[in-house]
Amino acid sequence: MNLEFFLDPNRCIGCQSCVAACSECDTHRGHSMIHLEYVDRPISVQTVPVVCMHCDSPTCAEVCPADAIKRTGDGVVQTARKPRCIACNNCVLACPFGVPKMRTEWALMMKCDMCYDRTSVGLKPMCASVCPSGALYFGTYEEMEHLRPRSQPVNTFRFGNQTITTKVHMMVPRDAGISHLDVLSAMDENPVARMDVFDEIDS
């Protein structure tokens, strides 16, 4: 059974369950590795859970000068190895998704490892096991297609000239017909939504 991680930000209700559950994970007990980000806090309560995308070519590992970040045989990028990590913050700066967290007091980079103690034995990651709305889902590809027929999993992201293929899938509307997510294009976009909101407020 090939279990995959699916991220569906549309369904996120910002309940913080995943954040709390993450800190229960035995690989980093007491420290939540999930980021629950607000998209545009002044105008919306929409939140996005950010977990490690587990890239095929992990940028964090590529930039690590100490050879500390490793990827397991099943494609999960792990927290930096304590004996090797030199706390240089290269990975924190390099990761296009902003996942790695530096714990300065331990001189160790820690990141989401998809609850490796659980997923390696076929259990769901902590966050996916508690998410009430299915924004974080862990299951087979077929299950996902059956459950969300109007959405399509995408695992290719483009950051300028860098194209990243990831192990974790992002759900996008099927009728959008896109094969990859161009993340940087969002930066050029006019804040249309904001204008709309202001119009509504004015009227």
Added chain:
Amino acid sequence: MKSTPDQLSVPPDGRPYHDQPQWRNDFPIDWPQDELVARRDFTKFLVLTSFAFAVGQLWIVFENFRRKRKGQLTVMRIARADAIPVGGSLVFGYPEPHDTCIVVRTGAQQYFAYNQKCTHLSCAVVPDLARGRFLCPCHNGSFELRTGIPIAGPPRRPLERILLEIRDGDLYAIGREVRA
């Protein structure tokens, strides 16, 4: 190195691993590659470690030998054995020049040597052959000439004896016997 199923990570340029620079194979991102120990590396490790152990044993032997030698006093030539007349004495420094010792000849082949330091308050003892003893002039301490044992006065401990040996007519100090 050939691309294997263990190598999941795709280099950023997307080319296969045998087209990649050597450092990428030397510092792999994937766990299986990172933890791979080649037979040749393991053999190298075994050989070098056993070599280190063998050298360590030799080092321990050498250290033991050195430690034993360190405790031993040097063998020092005092004088020609004939240079001291029967009933005469000679002061010499042993093991260091400032550790004054005295050797007394009582017979043709009878030599007795002691550290001159009195065991009471470290005055220099003088031989009194007529009465067969060493006398400490400070507090009238007396030691037996043949054994160095205190026989009168305040000293309670025997004199420090110097071990002697005659080799080819030369008198040598070969050691020291500290007695309580």
